[in-house]
Amino acid sequence: MPFGRKPNEFPSHLWTQCPSCNEMLFNKQLARNLNVCTKCDHHFRLGARERIELLVDKGSFHEHDAALTSGDPLGFTDSKPYPERIAAAQTKSGEKDAIITGEATIGDNPVILAVMDFEFMGGSMGTVVGEKITRAAERALAERRALVIVSASGGARMQEGTLALMQMAKILGALARLDQARLPYVSVITDPTTGGVLASYASLGDIIVAEPGALIRFSGERVTSGTVGEKLPTGFGKAEFLLERGFLDQIVPRPQLRERIGFFLTAFRAASQDLRWSL
Amino acid sequence: MLDRITGTKRTVEANGHLPVDANLITEPAQLASRVSAWEAVQAARNIQRPHTLDIVGRVFDRFHELHGDRGFRDDPAIVGGIADLDGRPVVIVGEQKGASTEENIARNFGMPHPEGYRKAMRLYRLAEKFHLPLITFIDTPGAYPGPEGEERGQAEAIAQSILLMARLQTPIVVVILGEGGSGGALALGVGDVVLAMQNAIYSVISPEGCAAILWRSPAEAERAAKAMRVSGPDLLELGVVDALIPEPAGGAHTDHAATAAAIRTALAAQLAKLERVPAADLMSARYERFRAFGALDEAGAAPPPPPPDSWWRRMMKRPSS
Numbered sequence: 117m118p119f120g121r122k123p124n125e126f127p128s129h130l131w132t133q134c135p136s137c138n139e140m141l142f143n144k145q146l147a148r149n150l151n152v153c154t155k156c157d158h159h160f161r162l163g164a165r166e167r168i169e170l171l172v173d174k175g176s177f178h179e180h181d182a183a184l185t186s187g188d189p190l191g192f193t194d195s196k197p198y199p200e201r202i203a204a205a206q207t208k209s210g211e212k213d214a215i216i217t218g219e220a221t222i223g224d225n226p227v228i229l230a231v232m233d234f235e236f237m238g239g240s241m242g243t244v245v246g247e248k249i250t251r252a253a254e255r256a257l258a259e260r261r262a263l264v265i266v267s268a269s270g271g272a273r274m275q276e277g278t279l280a281l282m283q284m285a286k287i288l289g290a291l292a293r294l295d296q297a298r299l300p301y302v303s304v305i306t307d308p309t310t311g312g313v314l315a316s317y318a319s320l321g322d323i324i325v326a327e328p329g330a331l332i333r334f335s336g337e338r339v340t341s342g343t344v345g346e347k348l349p350t351g352f353g354k355a356e357f358l359l360e361r362g363f364l365d366q367i368v369p370r371p372q373l374r375e376r377i378g379f380f381l382t383a384f385r386a387a388s389q390d391l392r393w394s395l
Numbered sequence: 396m397l398d399r400i401t402g403t404k405r406t407v408e409a410n411g412h413l414p415v416d417a418n419l420i421t422e423p424a425q426l427a428s429r430v431s432a433w434e435a436v437q438a439a440r441n442i443q444r445p446h447t448l449d450i451v452g453r454v455f456d457r458f459h460e461l462h463g464d465r466g467f468r469d470d471p472a473i474v475g476g477i478a479d480l481d482g483r484p485v486v487i488v489g490e491q492k493g494a495s496t497e498e499n500i501a502r503n504f505g506m507p508h509p510e511g512y513r514k515a516m517r518l519y520r521l522a523e524k525f526h527l528p529l530i531t532f533i534d535t536p537g538a539y540p541g542p543e544g545e546e547r548g549q550a551e552a553i554a555q556s557i558l559l560m561a562r563l564q565t566p567i568v569v570v571i572l573g574e575g576g577s578g579g580a581l582a583l584g585v586g587d588v589v590l591a592m593q594n595a596i597y598s599v600i601s602p603e604g605c606a607a608i609l610w611r612s613p614a615e616a617e618r619a620a621k622a623m624r625v626s627g628p629d630l631l632e633l634g635v636v637d638a639l640i641p642e643p644a645g646g647a648h649t650d651h652a653a654t655a656a657a658i659r660t661a662l663a664a665q666l667a668k669l670e671r672v673p674a675a676d677l678m679s680a681r682y683e684r685f686r687a688f689g690a691l692d693e694a695g696a697a698p699p700p701p702p703p704d705s706w707w708r709r710m711m712k713r714p715s716s
């Protein structure tokens with residue numbers, strides 16, 4: 117885990133320093149504690165696979181669209197051609213792109229789950245993320261399941277230009293249909309979620325929850341302070357700030373997420389009387 | 396049925412020439428010369444360019460502005476109201492830049508706050524309620540990125556605007572007048588027909604922002620603009636816009652009246668077509684229009700597909716009903 121500084125007596129493959137309380141944490145123990153600091157409850161980032169394991173009923177997850185990978189629609193090159201960046205990210209992460217989708221149950225509620233991975237090109241949203249979330253929403257609609265999306269993203273993927281931007285409209289078209297069909301959508305916002313992901317599906321759940329301390333902002337910190345040239349108050353753009361401003365339903369610590377999501381989904385299903393969205 | 400709303404180009408393949416009614420440009424080949432992406436950026440940002448209220452004043456016979464989001468304040472960076480075009484009432488919403496530094500300060504350089512998008516949404520709902528077509532004009536460097544915007548839910552306001560446009564049961568024509576800056580533009584950008592001025596741009600991030608991140612220098616903005624393919628002809632090729640509205644030789648800023656006349660012709664033609672389409676068909680065509688964006692490679696299968704066919708082209712290929 118690439119976090120924090122590492123004094124020599126604490127090799128980083130064994131130890132991680134908590135950026136919040138400075139405690140040196142034994143990596144194995146940190147992982148066992150769901151990447152939450154055992155001393156101060158600081159939430160470290162969590163990979164998509166680990167996240168899925170933590171969220172769903174044991175053994176219930178089946179992945180969809182695992183082979184989808186991005187083309188190079190613009191022929192984009194900066195210091196490196198875009199396809200090389202994709203290939204490098206794939207090699208490094210073992211994943212095809214910045215999201216994993218599939219079906220599962222959460223507290224016995226049938227869901228379609230989409231989980232973003234910030235480690236893959238900053239969790240950026242291009243056509244693969246757009247397509248996989250849209251398919252997830254369409255599948256939820258067809259099978260009358262709930263949709264749960266866990267966001268972690270720096271925003272739209274620049275290398276796919278306006279086609280990345282268009283994914284926001286594409287996904288929201290599918291979410292509109294889900295909403296019209298009275299199927300629940302739960303948005304889980306994790307650290308960090310910014311830009312086009314926050315300005316689309318992450319902000320639209322029937323229920324929106326975030327993890328403690330997560331950075332949640334429309335603009336990058338540099339943009340906001342650079343543009344306005346003023347120092348921002350501490351905690352600005354963190355989950356706790358958004359809760360206070362009215363943009364989140366709850367902040368839910370990681371170990372409680374599965375149970376909490378299950379509670380809401382069960383409640384929605386019960387209230388619909390005819391169990392409409394159950395399978 | 397659906398091909399009725401594709402409008403100007405549907406007979407191209409049938410009769411082998413380009414019947415470009417409404418003077419729209421639907422193929423880059425129709426342009427005598429192609430400006431570079433950077434020239435387009437500069438043209439789109441030209442302060443002398445006609446902005447939303449100039450255009451609205453010239454295109455529509457009457458216009459009455461409606462103010463405020465009913466919650467916080469009236470955002471001067473977004474204007475809206477009811478206008479009429481040849482006796483046909485429509486709802487207008489547009490981003491508003493200024494024609495001078497002073498005006499730009501008053502208009503926040505066309506960068507809306509959340510309450511601007513909430514005003515837009517109020518007007519979108521008004522259009523739907525009274526079955527009035529909605530016409531939006533995009534012209535913004537982006538949504539205001541400052542702390543007040545964050546505090547009042549900039550991201551939520553944009554997300555809700557996009558969602559509302561996606562489901563709004565009334566015809567929507569979008570015109571990108573100048574700068575189409577990212578999500579702050581898309582909040583006005585989900586339409587049945589998306590038109591752009593010949594020298595307008597549309598991008599996922601400003602060329603300067605992209606350059607700062609990928610090239611680590613805002614000075615590389617010219618390169619970033621080219622790489623992101625932000626110009627009108629690029630957008631046509633990507634299918635992001637359906638057609639370009641031609642500008643006077645020398646650019647829109649040289650002749651506001653002629654620019655407005657071209658927009659008026661285009662709008663009148665699009666509205667006439669859209670208004671005959673049953674709501675259900677309109678909604679499914681709008682869904683499909685945006686659903687089609689994606690250039691994906693199922694691993695092990697074919698090499699990456701070419702850029703998606705534009706919505707116009709796909710529709711044209713369908714046998715007419």
Ligand SMILES: [Zn+2]
Pocket residue numbers: 134135136137138139153154155156157158
């Ligand atoms: Zn700690």
